[in-house]
Amino acid sequence: MASTSLINQDTRIKVSSVLNRDTTSFGKQHLIDGTEETCWNSEQGLPQHILVDFGTPAILQTINLTFQGGFVGKTCVALGSTPDQPNDYNVTLATFYPQDINPMQSFAMVCDQPIQRLKLVFEESTDFYGRITIYKFDVLGTR
Structure with missing residues (x-):
């Protein structure tokens, strides 16, 4: 089954700061607004995070991120929660290390069970003050 975007009108997103x-x-x-002119920009301080509730469980495969160079998450951890424990992010899906560049970057996740919620944690930033700036964010997988 081909992976598609898991972000839709039922997806709820929260961020650590603005x-x-x-x-x-x-x-x-x-x-997720689809325009290259706008971005989520976090406040300073680490860690920062993005929480995603998919509405229905899904098998997660890929995270796509477009950062602003200079405000990139250097160390990122993707954690998942299962439908029976949606508030317990006890499934480690990936740890990845984005490059400090502007083009979109894709990161594979290891996911063999349905995930209800994703917590993407930015443990380090290329910005001295710990700010993160993201222009595009998507999660691909199957339902």
Whole structure:
């Protein structure tokens, strides 16, 4: 079965912080709005994270991220929760180390069970102050 985007109208996304609390300019909605002109920009401090509730369980395969160079998550951990324990992120899906570049980067996950929620943790940043800036975010997999 071919993987497709798991982000749809039923997907709920939360982020750890928004720069200057300016959700209009830098809020979570810009992660998935499809425009290259807008972005999610975190406040300073680490770790930062993105929480994704898919609405229905899915098999996760790939995370696609487009960072702003200079504000890249250097060490990223993808954690999942199962439908029977949605608040317990006890499934490690991947640890990856993005390059400090602007083009989209893709990262494979090891996932052999349905995942209800994803927590993408940015443990380190290329920014001295720990800020993360993402222009595009997607999760691919199967339902």
